Amino acid sequence: MLDKDNTIDVQGARVHNLKNIDISIPREKLVVITGLSGSGKSSLAFDTIYAEGQRRYVETFSAYARQFLGGLERPDVDKIDGLSPVIAIEQKTTSKSPRSTVGTITEIYDFLRLLYARGADAYSYNTGEKMVSYSDEQIKDLIIQDFIGKRINILAPVIRARKGHYAELFQQITKQGFLKVRVNGGIQDLVSGMKLDRYKTHDIEIVVDRMLIENTPDNEKRLSESINTAMHHGENVLMVLDQDTDEVRYFSRNLMCPTTGISYQNPEPNLFSFNSPKGACDHCNGLGTVNEINIKKIIPNPKLSIKNGGFAPLGEYKSSWIFKQLEIIGEKYGFKLTDAVESISEEAMEMILNGGKEKFVVNSTALGVAREYKIDFEGISHFIKNQHDESGSTTIKRWAAAFMDEIKCPVCEGSRLKKEAMFFKINEKSITELCDMDISDLTAWFLDLDHHLSDKQKRIASEVIKEN
């Protein structure tokens, strides 16, 4: 059955325990290598064939590139003929990163983000209403209504959370006759040769106009023109910066909540990414979980006294600063280190766990003098949390983690995304809801989707393809 021209020929393989074997493996066939464990199956498949394929691939790189890859050793084999490019699919779990999910490793999530950024309907998180888009006229009226008598800057956002030095962009803006830009929240004069750190993400807006809003025809005309210019440069979005409060409000030809007036930025795919600062929930940084102190782990047995190790992180009594502090707190709140932890008053527990600063005077009856005590206590809970978040040592982090529980992030409820991101919906489902479905349900949902997409959404979604 073996056609000599269509085989992978291995000659004289001696890797590990292989005994100088010759074998012809048919190509374009399903080949199974079997045998007892330890018999040399993997030595043949991985350590000989795969290793050689990998080595030849690396050999094709330039010498410069190879120094980063490292030289691969030649497997102990006389000759392998007819080898095609080799891809090994091993058992190793792909990534231990908490940011990696089934969606991201299959890249389905990337397509979903694109789809949501371009094709989803936005809903207001205040009212749940569908966001509507306004004409320039309506925006002008709104600005006059809301900002009358105030000094404002009209800004046209041009760069949103992207990396680059943007030297050419600044040059271009200058050529168009603008004088100022707002970079990462600070207004600057445009100067020649201006550029930014190319490895950081930046927000750049052109300052189109600075004006005092009055209800006069002249003013209105100027406002109209500025809105028009800003919309042109900002691709249908403009920002109004209140000069007094430094607050920014977005106005958009695209999406605004009709009632409360909140507007979303035009969705970019990274709004739906929990690995980007634009999309990640601020509380948990896109992890979906946060670590919280578990009181039960700090006080595993409330019947124990402090002296006998009632507070697990402290251990049993030793002559140390922290126990002295606890003694002083005890003086103030009336407990002894030998009392069971459960008998300590709530007020005192608050002080022990969450800390505080206090000065108080105790009259010592024996000596007849008053002594002043000072409490400056960080609190056990705080201490553990700080150690966990900031300590550079993994040992200390692990110690602190032992008293904490990993809980669902209370802000994003485990969705990892910002609030806005969850209010973009396709067929009434947000991207998080889709990701929580299992794959069979998700497949069914997508099959059903065709009937529900509006023509506009279909058109927008097909634009997406051009970008890829």
Place this chain on the structure above:
Amino acid sequence: MLPKSLKKIKDRLAFLMNVGLDYLALSRSSKSLSGGEAQRIRLATQIGSQLVGVLYILDEPSIGLHQRDNDKLIHSLEQLRDIGNSVIVVEHDKDMIERADYVIDIGPKAGKYGGEIISKGTPAEILAAHTITAMYMNGEMKIEVPKKRREGNGKFLKLTGATGNNLKNVSIELPLGKMICVTGVSGSGKSTLINETLYPILNAYYFNGVKIPKPYKKIEGLEHIDKVIDIDQSPIGRTPRSNPATYTEVFTEIRNLFTMTSESMIRGYKAGRFSFNVKGGRCETCEGSGVRTIEMNFLPDVYVECETCQGKRFNRETLEIRYKGKSISNVLNMTVDEAVPFFENIPKIYRKVKTIQDVGLGYITLGQQSTTLSGGEAQRIKLAGELSKKDTGNTFYILDEPTTGLHFEDIRVLMEVINKLVDKGNTILIIEHNMDVIKLADYIIDIGPEGGKGGGQLVAKGTPEEIIKNKKSYTAQFLKKELL
């Protein structure tokens, strides 16, 4: 016309369905995936890439897969082949071997007794050859179904109302003194029930474990067992200084033995002299590791054999001490199979090396670095370590897929060991898909019926003979073939 990005999403979803991962959600964190699941995701992505003319090499893709999903997997591999790729699979699964175009059988035994091609050809040609694989495939050799199931000791461990993940208020009764198998399709909730609910409860009770079990209502019968031991596939050590001998503590005994030799007594050598981890007897050039690491900027570290000790790890004086003509370094380079007769007369050492041999690891050397052991091998070393301890006869063992990476013959050997443990009165709970193991169980708990949301219920329980009468259970359908 449908947008292409939608099509791309749909295609990828379909590939995931095809490799039997329909129960996963996209939000599932990838660190919680099992090795098999991660591998199948990569497989799905590869099929999606539509490359042609590539040689794919897969390492046991059927691990952790229920028989039901195995068909889908084989089909995906055939698809990969049909679009014009070569596919090489390292596999023990019978169905996979039968559906292959070409099979290569390597053996005849393991380690230095292996490494030869004992037969090759189409599945039919393989079957005709007289090899262990062929004999298992055509039924000449098989793992015998026991005639009688064990009675157990009549005591029970009862877990009531488990509701973690997809579990739907599951209550189970585990008969003690038996071999129990927990089965179910992938994603049905087996691991949630056992590894995330039962084990943390037991571990917290016996050893003050801190892991919080998934929600449950009640546990009863804890007083009937003494301790719980979980034998999983995590590596036994991550440093090159750990090896099977140090892990099973047999090395301590061997070192003590060397201090008892007359030459060693004369020189006054203590046990530390024979350790490669402390100063004294080890080679100081390589600090006992046998190799020297040369750090190269931009290049991976290079390991060269230590020129002072020639990789022997000890200094000359230490190597002069010999027991039965072998130095401590020679002993570390012995395979377990060689060590068993060598230490025949030293009961403490003999018992331990014998158990390593019993779990089918006769081919590894005592000094083999732990980092080079596979997950299945590491698990069996742990099993050997547990076996060589004096057991209480009242221990509850939990094994998660112990047959991973094992050939039919290896499974038979392993099951013999497990049976011995149960015969001493211990309880063994095995999470398993392999029918050869399931059919040997005294009691089966089948979770399902489907994966994900469609699972999480107790589908069937009882002896294998009782299970096969159940119509709803997928396990029952496959088990029936094995028992008849």
